[in-house]
Amino acid sequence: MSDFLQSYGFLLVTLIQAGLLGLSLYFPLMAGQLSLASPGFYALGGYVAAIMLTNPAFAGLRDTLGNGIFPLTWLAAGLLCALAGVIVGVPALRLRGIYLALATIAFIEILRVVALNLSITGGAIGIFGIPQTFGFQDRWQYLLIFGPMLLLVLAFTYMLQKSRVGRAFRAIREDELAADAMGVPPTQYKVLAFVIGAVIAGIVGSMSAPFLNTWNAKQGTFDASIAILAFVLIGGSRSMWGPVVGGALLTAVPELLRFLQDWRLVINGLVLVVASLYLPQGIVGALGKLRRSPPPSRPPVAPTTDAKGGTP
Amino acid sequence: MELSSFVQNLMNGLAIGSVYAIFALGYTLVFSILGIINFAHGAVFTLGAYFTYTLVVGQFENNGLLKGINLFPDGSPFSGSPVMFGLATILGACAAGAVAVLIERLAFRPMRSRGADPLLALVSSLGVALVVVNLIQLLVGAEIYNFPSDAYGEVQPALSFKIGDKVVIIRTVQLIIFAVSLVMLAVLGYVIGRTKVGKALRAVAESPSTASLLGISVDRFILITFFLSGFLGGLAGTLVGTAFGVAGPYFGVVYGLKGLAVIVLGGLGSIPGAVAGGLVIGLAEAFVPAEYSAYKDAVAFALLFVILLVRPQGLLGRNLIQKV
Numbered sequence: 001m002s003d004f005l006q007s008y009g010f011l012l013v014t015l016i017q018a019g020l021l022g023l024s025l026y027f028p029l030m031a032g033q034l035s036l037a038s039p040g041f042y043a044l045g046g047y048v049a050a051i052m053l054t055n056p057a058f059a060g061l062r063d064t065l066g067n068g069i070f071p072l073t074w075l076a077a078g079l080l081c082a083l084a085g086v087i088v089g090v091p092a093l094r095l096r097g098i099y100l101a102l103a104t105i106a107f108i109e110i111l112r113v114v115a116l117n118l119s120i121t122g123g124a125i126g127i128f129g130i131p132q133t134f135g136f137q138d139r140w141q142y143l144l145i146f147g148p149m150l151l152l153v154l155a156f157t158y159m160l161q162k163s164r165v166g167r168a169f170r171a172i173r174e175d176e177l178a179a180d181a182m183g184v185p186p187t188q189y190k191v192l193a194f195v196i197g198a199v200i201a202g203i204v205g206s207m208s209a210p211f212l213n214t215w216n217a218k219q220g221t222f223d224a225s226i227a228i229l230a231f232v233l234i235g236g237s238r239s240m241w242g243p244v245v246g247g248a249l250l251t252a253v254p255e256l257l258r259f260l261q262d263w264r265l266v267i268n269g270l271v272l273v274v275a276s277l278y279l280p281q282g283i284v285g286a287l288g289k290l291r292r293s294p295p296p297s298r299p300p301v302a303p304t305t306d307a308k309g310g311t312p
Numbered sequence: 313m314e315l316s317s318f319v320q321n322l323m324n325g326l327a328i329g330s331v332y333a334i335f336a337l338g339y340t341l342v343f344s345i346l347g348i349i350n351f352a353h354g355a356v357f358t359l360g361a362y363f364t365y366t367l368v369v370g371q372f373e374n375n376g377l378l379k380g381i382n383l384f385p386d387g388s389p390f391s392g393s394p395v396m397f398g399l400a401t402i403l404g405a406c407a408a409g410a411v412a413v414l415i416e417r418l419a420f421r422p423m424r425s426r427g428a429d430p431l432l433a434l435v436s437s438l439g440v441a442l443v444v445v446n447l448i449q450l451l452v453g454a455e456i457y458n459f460p461s462d463a464y465g466e467v468q469p470a471l472s473f474k475i476g477d478k479v480v481i482i483r484t485v486q487l488i489i490f491a492v493s494l495v496m497l498a499v500l501g502y503v504i505g506r507t508k509v510g511k512a513l514r515a516v517a518e519s520p521s522t523a524s525l526l527g528i529s530v531d532r533f534i535l536i537t538f539f540l541s542g543f544l545g546g547l548a549g550t551l552v553g554t555a556f557g558v559a560g561p562y563f564g565v566v567y568g569l570k571g572l573a574v575i576v577l578g579g580l581g582s583i584p585g586a587v588a589g590g591l592v593i594g595l596a597e598a599f600v601p602a603e604y605s606a607y608k609d610a611v612a613f614a615l616l617f618v619i620l621l622v623r624p625q626g627l628l629g630r631n632l633i634q635k636v
Contacts, residue, residue, distance in 0.1 A: 034431055034434070091617065091620040091621045091624075092620055094624070095620070095624050098349060098580070099576070099620065099624070101434075102572050102573075102576050102616065103616065103617065103620060105569055105572060105613075106573060106612075106613035106614075106616045106617060107613075109569055109609070109610065109613045110610045110613045110614060113606075113607055113609050113610040114607075114610065116606070117606045117607060222565065222569060226435075226438045226442070229434070229435060229438075230435055230438075230439075233431060233432060233435050234435075237429075237431075262450055263450070265442065265446040265449075266442075266443050266446045266447055266450065268442060268446075269439045269440065269441070269442030269443035269444075269446060270439065270443055271439070272435055272436065272438065272439030272442065273418070273419055273436045273439035273440060273443070276423070276428075276432040276433075276435045276436040276439065277419075277422050277423065277436060280426070280428045280429060280432055
């Protein structure tokens with residue numbers, strides 16, 4: 001057992017981490033909103049933890065709290081990301097359509113440029129020598145914090161889906177105007193969904209900074225956004241198991257494809273294209289379909305039924 | 313600010329801004345017809361630059377699988393004169409347009425025909441971008457390729473003139489970029505506003521189902537749109553590559569993201585908006601004071617947030633009324 005953990009502990013933690021980041025994107029999607037911000041909040045949370053654990057300004061706090069500083073970094077990252085989520089979310093979520101996706105791209109790019117230039121974030125080099133959470137000796141021990149975090153988030157998701165809030169999210173996803181007419185204020189609920197995702201991504205970031213030992217501006221990039229979006233859509237965006245399965249699988253695929261060497265990233269792109277063409281419901285959706293009888297077939301939706309843009 | 317540095321910044325801003333404009337037009341054309349954003353547009357931009365470089369230089373000497381292959385052992389016919397260089401640029405842009413058509417056939421049309429979630433089109437176009445970028449890296453490596461200085465013949469590298477006692481230097485390549493972009497915009501404006509093809513394109517953008525009832529082949533015009541979009545993207549790639557070098561497979565990514573800021577600033581789906589947005593962002597970047605130049609890349613995205621707050625439909629976008 002300990003041999004297994006020694007060899008695969010790091011990979012297992014990375015798989016759980018991917019699943020958690022997938023779940024953080026699942027919340028806005030529950031309310032029908034495409035967000036690409038998870039890597040941004042992940043990076044922000046990681047910076048909060050890295051600064052609190054290494055910056056001399058927090059030395060006094062670290063001495064007083066001892067190991068208690070680690071849960072405090074999670075809390076601080078969660079709170080700060082909630083605040084950032086409101087600031088980014090409110091202007092973008094008043095609008096319908098693709099605006100949130102574009103605003104979140106802007107958010108991660110601004111964050112990246114700022115992190116590259118501030119001295120507190122270590123500039124281009126980043127922050128080094130972040131102490132291990134609770135003095136962990138081995139990487140696999142991080143399973144002890146990432147594992148419970150995953151269970152907690154899954155339980156939270158499950159309960160939320162059954163609640164009034166979850167039903168409001170789904171109502172907005174199906175038809176925003178109708179939801180509004182039924183007394184569900186779309187903007188508030190959309191911002192709520194977005195902020196929940198932000199908090200989860202931020203906490204995962206603050207847990208990951210000690211795990212990776214170093215933190216820099218490469219942590220939250222547009223590439224990561226694509227990867228996380230793929231976790232959710234290929235896993236299945238209509239079930240909370242989708243992001244977890246997709247995250248674990250797509251994180252494992254590059255490892256499995258290692259024998260392809262230089263062709264690995266090309267094949268990875270092809271996997272995205274083929275999966276979105278042939279698994280439109282995601283893996284979990286496709287498995288669910290196998291078990292249920294197929295629904296009555298609807299006529300295919302016309303390519304585009306209405307003008308979506310302006311006059312060219 | 314002194315007049316001379318003002319003129320200098322103005323020219324820098326107009327040159328880069330006009331490239332942003334024609335690049336972002338590629339996004340806008342596709343968006344106005346399909347209502348989706350083609351995330352592979354940045355990769356098409358990169359490809360355009362590489363295609364033109366292939367024609368003009370004929371070999372990639374640094375790295376990759378194509379190393380050692382020389383297309384033109386006796387020297388490239390496209391190098392050495394402005395006309396031939398221009399021809400290579402157009403051919404490169406056409407090749408980029410062809411790739412965009414291919415992307416539409418492989419990644420977008422299958423989704424449309426089965427009425428898939430539009431979000432999936434984003435993922436598949438991102439997947440295509442990933443494939444293109446990594447193929448480039450595999451074939452020619454990640455090195456920067458600069459166009460040789462004599463590629464466009466005997467052209468004076470820069471013009472200088474005096475304002476007061478200060479010298480203002482304008483690189484010829486900036487003037488060329490600005491002029492080419494203006495010509496491109498004029499041609500596009502004519503095609504869309506005055507010709508039958510343009511009329512049909514506008515009809516498809518307004519309502520594909522009505523357009524098809526009126527006997528317009530919607531699929532054909534979607535292909536034309538993608539070709540135009542790829543052509544504009546590839547042309548922008550060559551222009552930037554000529555000015556600053558073809559900076560590796562990822563050099564389109566930044567432009568791809570800034571292009572999104574441009575179209576939101578101008579108004580999603582609006583052609584004059586894309587032009588205005590491109591120029592505004594180009595100028596705003598050029599006028600960032602030197603001590604804050606490290607933050608230059610954030611300017612476009614900061615403007616995007618400002619516009620979402622004060623005028624969400626964009627500078628020139630029309631206010632869409634939500635229909636049930």
